[in-house]
Amino acid sequence: MVNKxxxxxxxxxxxxxxxxxxxxxxxxxxxxxxxxxxxxxxxxTISSKESGGDGDPLDVIVLGPAxxxxxxxxxxxxxxxKLLDKGEQDDKLIAVLPDSPLGKVSxxxxxxxxxxxxxxxxxxxxxxxxxPGMMVSEGFEDVDQxxxxxxxxISAYKRS
Numbered sequence: 001m002v003n004k005x006x007x008x009x010x011x012x013x014x015x016x017x018x019x020x021x022x023x024x025x026x027x028x029x030x031x032x033x034x035x036x037x038x039x040x041x042x043x044x045t046i047s048s049k050e051s052g053g054d055g056d057p058l059d060v061i062v063l064g065p066a067x068x069x070x071x072x073x074x075x076x077x078x079x080x081x082k083l084l085d086k087g088e089q090d091d092k093l094i095a096v097l098p099d100s101p102l103g104k105v106s107x108x109x110x111x112x113x114x115x116x117x118x119x120x121x122x123x124x125x126x127x128x129x130x131x132p133g134m135m136v137s138e139g140f141e142d143v144d145q146x147x148x149x150x151x152x153x154i155s156a157y158k159r160s
Contacts, residue, residue, distance in 0.1 A: 006074045009060045011040040011067045036125045038062040045153035046160055054088040058153045061092050064100030079108035080146040082138035083126060092126055093146050107143045
């Protein structure tokens with residue numbers, strides 16, 4: 001079990017609708033979509049293949065101001081977006097920076113209430129960023145489920 005106040009996250013793509021883009025090729029067309037948040041991973045975790053995961057560290061979307069790539073930040077979990085990538089679980093934990101305009105948000109219900117539309121944007125973006133039909137959204141789950149996923153990924157990493 002981990003401390004359920006904050007987690008540490010390594011950032012590999014900064015939030016910026018115009019500054020960072022993910023480019024892919026689909027039917028000889030180049031498409032580009034900017035990340036909808038700071039995108040990173042939780043060190044010391046693995047989404048185990050044995051549990052239906054992709055075998056990678058857990059991904060995290062950190063909502064708040066842009067964070068320089070390579071930074072490790074403290075953030076608070078507020079939920080999880082459940083996704084399938086070619087049949088493998090590829091969940092995206094959702095977190096907020098404590099010292100940001102979203103810092104007081106403690107769960108997805110509060111995020112939806114105070115920042116209407118953010119969850120819709122996140123779900124649409126991650127359902128499409130690899131190309132049409134590549135990702136399947138299973139919807140959002142609450143902060144308690146996010147912690148369960150994180151705890152399982154920490155345990156899986158320790159066993160590997």
